[in-house]
Amino acid sequence: MAERCYLAIDLGAESGRVIAGLLDGRKIRLDELHRFANGPVHLGDTMRWDVVRLWSEIQTGLAKAAQKYGDSIVSVGVDTWGVDYVLLSKKDEILGQPYHYRDPRTRGLMDAAISQLSRKEIFENTGLQFMEINSLYQLLASRRSSPELFDVADRFLMMPDFFHWLLCGSRVVEFTNATTSQCYHPTQKTWAFDMLRKLDIPTHIFPEVVAPGTSLGQLRESVARRSGLPRLNVVAPATHDTGAAIAAVPAALTGSTKWAYISSGTWSLMGIESAHAILTPKALELNITNEGGIDNTYRVLKNIMGMWLVQQCRKSFERHGASYDYGLLTQIARDAKSFRAFINPDSPLFVAPEDMPAAIRTYCQKTNQEVPDDEGAVIRCALESLALKYRQVLERLEGLSGEKTEVIHIVGGGSQNELLNQFAADACHRPVIAGPIEATALGNVLVQARTSGELSNLADLRAVVRESASVRHYEPQNSAAWDDAYARFINLPALPA
Template sequence: MAEQVYLAIDLGAESGRVMAGLFDGQRIRLEELHRFSNGPVNLADTMRWDLLRLWSQIQVGLQKAAARFGQSIVSVGVDTWGVDFVLLSKTGEMLGQPYHYRDARTRGVMEHAFQRVPRPEIFANTGLQFMEINSLYQLLAMNESNPALVELADKFLMIPDFFHWLLSGSRVVEFTNATTSQMYHPTNQNWSLDMLRKLGLPTHMLPEVVSPGTKLGRLREDVARRSGLSRLEVVAPATHDTGAAIAAVPTERTGSANWAYISSGTWSLMGLELPHAVLTPRALELNVTNEGGIDGTYRLLKNIMGLWLVQECRKSFERNGAPYDYGLLAQVASDARPFRAFVDPDSSAFLAPHDMPEAIRDWCRKTYQEIPDTDGGLIRCALESLALKYRLVLSWLEELSGERVEVIHIVGGGTQNDLLNQFTANATGRPVITGPVEATALGNVLMQARTSGSVGSLSQIRNIVRASSSMQRYEPEHTAQWDEAYKRFTELLSRRIP
């Protein structure tokens, strides 16, 4: 078949890209057309997203796509992070500057919510991990501080759905991102309207939820004219970046729970692909999450803070006159003495600290551990702690599914961190297979290819990824030392940290 081109607009917390997926019927290859920075904007003591600047950069990418591929382009789709949202008025005005999930306004809101609707009831209605960044608590905070603005809202759109509206005029929310909101019912397959009303939230603004792979309409005429594109199809892939990435895990075990995945980046999302949500009391106790996937599957997973700790340490080192690239950071961490101190990567102390190295040292100080005194020691502490947290979460996933995990697949940008990949194999005692790095973009474009009829099943998507990607395998090493470290780590997490 002639090579077909699908455009992925892939927005992450640090950067965005417009990518082209070139599919010849057997293999897919990616070509980056345009990359641009992303990140929070500080505005009057709040943290916001500059979505208008992102839209401007997306249009630059579309222009480059048109110049490069012209009529070969079949469709375009957007994926982004979860939880954040935009409110639109009836006339299509954006109400306010959209908040960043790390904004401090949600502190304490969960406890207020539990006074109206008990925690077990919220979990039964959503199946989601309790995190103050979830859309539910963001919307509650907004409704308390600015109820008039919320009342004006005609449509609630999550970030990728907002960009799909800009592209095509669609006013719907795609399933995989809806399930990150803690507002969607995992068994009724609709918004949890009764729960939201009990919490005093308006529900008139919640739109239709559509499945990944839905055709949303044609590219707006003005967007097509400015970019030089034809009025091509706009398709909702799995719009949550993790949902797209997991679609591109190159496993041969689709339909089985004996493999686990880690989508590794700023956040590490570790989980299993299951046919249904797990809503048991034990799942509530372990604070796991059930997020939607392809073909009605659910991703039983845990959000773990991830390489955020390393990224923020690197920024601090650079501010203090010690610039590192990630390769050099890995080297100094590898050279540092092992198992000196551990932290819980998911402690609220690390969510948005003023200085990450000082936050790590302070956590170690409060837990009466050795305090890392070198840059390498700090990074090693973060990476070892992350690998040990993976082992703990793996034990929970196996308990909840009743199946032993035989292999762990790591996808995303974190696959490039060889040291963490080896630590993960060592800590869990399971082989680790890494790749592809660009799993999110691959999942996005291959879902579009499936919508066009060029690809069939989810298994076929994964076969194409396997045929098109390079992967690396890491076998467990030094397991006795890591077993001892795990005992120390779990004992540490059982303490009440000041």
């Protein structure tokens, strides 16, 4: 069977890519056509996204795709991180430079919202984990600081939906990303309009929500002309990168094996796939989130401060004259002494520190632990703490679902960290299957392939992943030592920033 080509525009917090997925009906291979840097831009005292530059890079990638694959390209779709958004006017003007989710403007606004509506009411209306980065609190921040924007705002588009608008003119929001906003009602399956009105957030800006796999229209004629592409179909994949990644977990849908997943990248998103949102008082107490998935499933999960800890340590080491690639960082962590000190990865101290190693040392000092004294000890502290956090979250997820997990799938870029994979198996006492690395791009293009009719269902999609992707297996080791470490870890506080 001749290969058909699907284009994934995959935007992450550190980089963006335009990737071709070549599917022959049974196996898929990926070809990275264009990679470019991403990250916050500091404007005055604010953190923003440079969406104009990102769009320029995307068009460069599209032109490369046209040159290499031409008429074999079937469709294109975008996935990005969650929570961030763009406001458009009725005349399609961008209103302001879009904020980065780590911008400090939302500090205190989660508590302000809870003072108006209870945590219970907000959770029942959204099913989402309480985090100050959520779109809800970003909108409240803009309502306070720049109320004039809402006098002219006509559409709230989340980041991937904004790039779909640039591609084809669509003005809708896709389900998996809508559910990251804390503005979407998980049982009514629409925006939480009553809650939004109570918080004085204009509701007219919220557009139709569409399912993953929806055809959004043809590529704009102007984009096609500049790039050399035909008028491709633009398809909304699972536009939240984690939603796309979980679609590409190589789990069999038959049999009784229960599995959990970790989408490992800047964030570690650990969860289970559920037929419905879990909105129980216990889920609220544990601050669990319910985010949308493929085929009306929900990703019942916890956002964990993931490889961000290591990424920011690496940048700090470089600023101080020590250059490490990620492989070398892993090696020096492996050589460091085990179980010296731990951090609570979700402490506000680690959200946006000026110096991550200093923040880790401060946390250890304030909690009366041994302070990591070199780079290897700092990285080992971070990785061991992440693995112990995985165990804590796994226990809570199993308590909510009433089912014991038999295996953990780790997908995404962080699945390349063999030391963390082994730590996760050890801490959780579960086998770990690591891979595919490119889960997000695979999920993106395979959802497009299903829309085109080349695949029939989610089982077909995951079967292609199992046929195509290489994975590594890790068996639990050293259980007693990890149990002792966990007994210390679970009593650690979440210190304020």
